[in-house]
Amino acid sequence: MQRLGFTRSKIRPNYTLHTPDAFVRAPLPGMRNATAIVHISPHLGAKFTQYTAELQAGGELGVLPTGFSRFVYVHGGSVRLTVGTNQRTLQSAGYAYLPPGLSHTLTSDDVARLTVIEKPYVPLGEVPAPDFVIGNASEVLVKPLPGEDRIDLQTLLPDHPAFDFAVNVMTYPPGVTLPFVEIHVMEHGLVMLQGEGVYLLNEDHHAVKAGDVIYMAPYCPQWFTSSNGVSGYLIYKDVNRHPH
Numbered sequence: 001m002q003r004l005g006f007t008r009s010k011i012r013p014n015y016t017l018h019t020p021d022a023f024v025r026a027p028l029p030g031m032r033n034a035t036a037i038v039h040i041s042p043h044l045g046a047k048f049t050q051y052t053a054e055l056q057a058g059g060e061l062g063v064l065p066t067g068f069s070r071f072v073y074v075h076g077g078s079v080r081l082t083v084g085t086n087q088r089t090l091q092s093a094g095y096a097y098l099p100p101g102l103s104h105t106l107t108s109d110d111v112a113r114l115t116v117i118e119k120p121y122v123p124l125g126e127v128p129a130p131d132f133v134i135g136n137a138s139e140v141l142v143k144p145l146p147g148e149d150r151i152d153l154q155t156l157l158p159d160h161p162a163f164d165f166a167v168n169v170m171t172y173p174p175g176v177t178l179p180f181v182e183i184h185v186m187e188h189g190l191v192m193l194q195g196e197g198v199y200l201l202n203e204d205h206h207a208v209k210a211g212d213v214i215y216m217a218p219y220c221p222q223w224f225t226s227s228n229g230v231s232g233y234l235i236y237k238d239v240n241r242h243p244h
């Protein structure tokens with residue numbers, strides 16, 4: 001039970017742990033029958049925005065500003081993605097990448113919960129922007145994480161320089177850890193999908209569980225160990241662009 005006047009959330013200059021006990025909901029412009037919990041945004045120094053969208057029957061996400069790309073992952077319920085005359089249904093663990101300039105709608109007939117990531121697309125020279133991508137994490141190839149083959153790694157987006165971010169699912173068996181404390185220029189947006197564990201952020205060890213969201217700024221020291229059960233997370237990372 002939550003103790004009044006306390007939260008598990010932590011806001012630090014180079015990381016944020018956002019836990020459900022502190023979530024505040026408000027619709028974003030253009031949403032219909034839907035609301036948002038904005039976990040990560042440029043207000044924290046991030047170069048992307050990550051929110052949970054909670055849709056009701058007849059729910060719809062707003063339209064993206066010019067030049068933005070969008071990634072959605074379905075946690076529960078289902079949503080309909082419409083691109084021109086093309087309609088696809090994304091079920092639980094379904095996901096989609098929508099490149100900048102691709103006009104689309106995301107709607108729901110019933111209650112649905114999504115992670116949404118939105119980012120101004122950074123072009124790479126003459127490389128054309130990516131096409132849209134649709135998939136389901138349950139069908140994505142599972143590879144061993146380099147350096148710790150007991151951790152399952154699924155890369156949801158193609159490994160191609162056109163993409164300026166990656167979104168991966170990492171699944172840990174009980175008691176398995178990242179092989180070392182990582183410090184890197186890339187930033188992360190993470191949502192715990194299942195289980196529990198301990199996340200090291202800077203020099204702080206935090207108990208985390210399904211539903212928690214973490215922002216890691218560039219160079220934030222990070223490490224994870226799962227607890228007794230299987231645990232896993234969805235993790236955003238900027239890739240394929242020069243840091244300057």
Ligand code: UGY
Binds near residue numbers: 182188224237
């Ligand atoms: O891809 C990554 O940087 C990943 N191994 N980081 C993390 O799990 N915190």
Ligand code: MN
Binds near residue numbers: 182184188222
């Ligand atoms: Mn990392």
